[in-house]
Amino acid sequence: MALKRQVRVGNQWMYARDAWRTLEEARRVTLEEERLQQQHELPFIRKYVFSTDHKVIGLQYGFTALCFLLLGFCLMILMRLQLGWPGQAFSVMKLIGAMRAPGGVLLPEAYNQLGAMHGTIMIFLGIVPLAVGAFGNYLVPLQIGAPDMAFPKLNMASYWCYFVGGVIMLSSFFYSGGTANSGWTSYPPLSDIATHGQTFWLCGMVFLITSSLLGSVNFLVTIIQLRAKGMTLMRFPFFVWAQFVTSFLLLLAFPPLEAAAVLQMMDRLAGTSFFLPSGLVVSGQVLPNAGGGNPLLWQHLFWFLAHPEVYVLILPAMGIIAEIIANNTRKPLWGYRSMVGAVIFLGFMSFVVWAHHMFLTGMGTVISAFFQTTTMIISIPSVIVLSALFISLWGGSIRFNTPMLFALAFLPMFGIGGLTGLPLGLATADLHLHDTYYVIGHFHYVVAPGTIFAMFAGVYYWFPKISGRRLNEFWGKVHFWISLVCINGIFFPMFMQGLAGVSRRLYDGGIQYAHAKAIAEQTNPFMSVCAIGLLCAQVPFLINFFYNAILALLGRRNEIANQNPWQATTLEWAATTSPPLGHGNFEVIPVVYRGPYEYSLPDSATDWTPQNQESVEPALPPGGGMLPEVAVAQREM
């Protein structure tokens, strides 16, 4: 081929192809030196444990959150064993102790504990830290061209608050009274009079809320203040926009839950009755509290957080998917501006829909009508984003690699999750569906094959960025296909159960109810088998992940010749090495000249034009193609 064109590197003329290699080698050596130097600078504990570098903190968040996700999933496996084969003894149950599962049979109160902790761990300790703490922390500064987060020490404090909150939550497993058992929603009056595990839950939540407060302030300031030159708002990668809106939601929605946690703590510890009505009878006795409180107050405060929280779960996922789809279709995103407008609108609207979780509480038809209207309105921006992503596929030359497969699966899965939510937003339909398995199916479709698939897509996509190695494609695809089949096997029957009227949170899956017995017996064992299948499907991922992570730690890279394996345009790929430099990210802070997704520009030699590339390299006559980095080097010499 034609790389015979000569370029000058330093004071030496050489063939372009050799120049490429030389530059690559020079960069590798610089990187190595830099790294050695850094290792001398900071002691181990400041560098890897109490680090203020956003990349290390991102990895800490990511690793911790993945562990919590696995733990939350394992709790669910125990619950599914009980649901699939009620009352049967399983030796694996003995892992959670004789007081919870004597003889391997799960006790009802232990089932409640597992349920409460599964929800809490998955949402507050798993997905939000992974989506925001890990992906956001690692990528946002790189994508906007910042040397670090605006407040590196707060960033570290944020991680450690999260860690302490997680430890407090987990420590209640070892407390003799058990963990919180009033569900992840902790509705009073039940939670007010529950065992002390609930107090652990509240303490843990206060730490988690503090962590997300510190994190969200940090993200917002970073995105507003530390943008590189030329990085205007409409040149943000969509992921940055998603994180920006998410941070606003975390900033403004979490404090009411903190207030609610303080009030519930007062109820439990100081004997107040914020959430306890007068004359409440517990175990045949009237509670001695003063009374006069309102259990619905908790629900309002809780859902004021927890509805925006749903968008905290889904927005970063949409951001990740948008990056991957643009990259793998080799096209600009369709309707980028509408998507940005949609997520901002979504952010605002998410604060005025919370009471659609409370249609059954008897708060009144006028209020229900208001909230069902806002709920219908908020479905519009989600549909805009999803439609734009679907249309982006049109006419693209799609590369079906593992991240793209997860991203493509996200679209219909999130679609099912979103559309099944519409009946729940209408008060009349919700009267039937409320608190049934239909609800469980709905939000799991949004979060599990939706958000978690996006998280996997992100892991496969950015793993080369972080480590300098690509994950194995074959095992990635095995992971994907088995997961996709099994996850639908778990969640789709939930819609059937819910429509048949099976209530959620039943210890035996509903077999003691006449209307629920038949469908529960038909579907529950199958769903449990699928859950175990899903667990097995994670084994190739774990091996793939750790095998490559360890090799990367040992300094062995399989993509050493190519810093930008996906040929992406955004700054995190185009302007830094893989893995990025230590503290500071960029050798020279990049300048941004163009939008985030300039793929397949008609006049360009390559099908991707990085954001920090000033002018488009014209397409050379056939055979005259040059790699753009060499071209840049040539100009500078």
Add this chain to the structure above:
Amino acid sequence: MDAHAHAIDAGHDHGGHHELEIPFNVAPRPDTGVYNAKLGVWLFLASEVMLFGALFSSLILLRTGAAHWPVGKDTLHVLPATINTFVLILSSVTVVLAWANLRLGDLKMGRIFIGVTLLCGLIFMLIKAYEYNLSFSHEHFPKTNNFFAIYFTMTGLHGLHVLGGMIVFAYFLTFGSKMWKTEPARFTNRIEVVGLYWHFVDLVWIFLFPTLYLL
């Protein structure tokens, strides 16, 4: 003003240890017009508004739903609370004076005013303690009824905020003021930021006082 120019120079080579320079840590970003910490504290205060807003909403909901709701001026102690209101307003003035003096390059007066602010915070907390004690001596506890429950919760949380501010002022009066030698502009900014927080704490009290004590 010379101090400022000096600070911006000094910012680059402070400390022997290599520390990363975050852009716009001291000087404002031209297109947004603020430095990082100032934007950060405004966002933090937005979050605090939501925290206290949720508690005020709870108060309204509990009060409108209650068959009988005690009137604050009959059951609480208005005089110490009134004095406290003036103490806090005074401290908001002194913290501005502290910042203004630092802006003019006068560390001595700046520190005096930080000290006065700290003292005001202390007086507020002592009067608050006296007032709590009076309530306790009348057998008024959080569990007595929801009025006292929300009273103790909200004033207690506000007291924690005052305490937090006092700790920060104490730090800037002692160890924290070392920064003046190397980065006076950054130190001045820090007082501005904590001052914004202090005004907010003051403002919460301005809302709490009539809502709980007078209405």
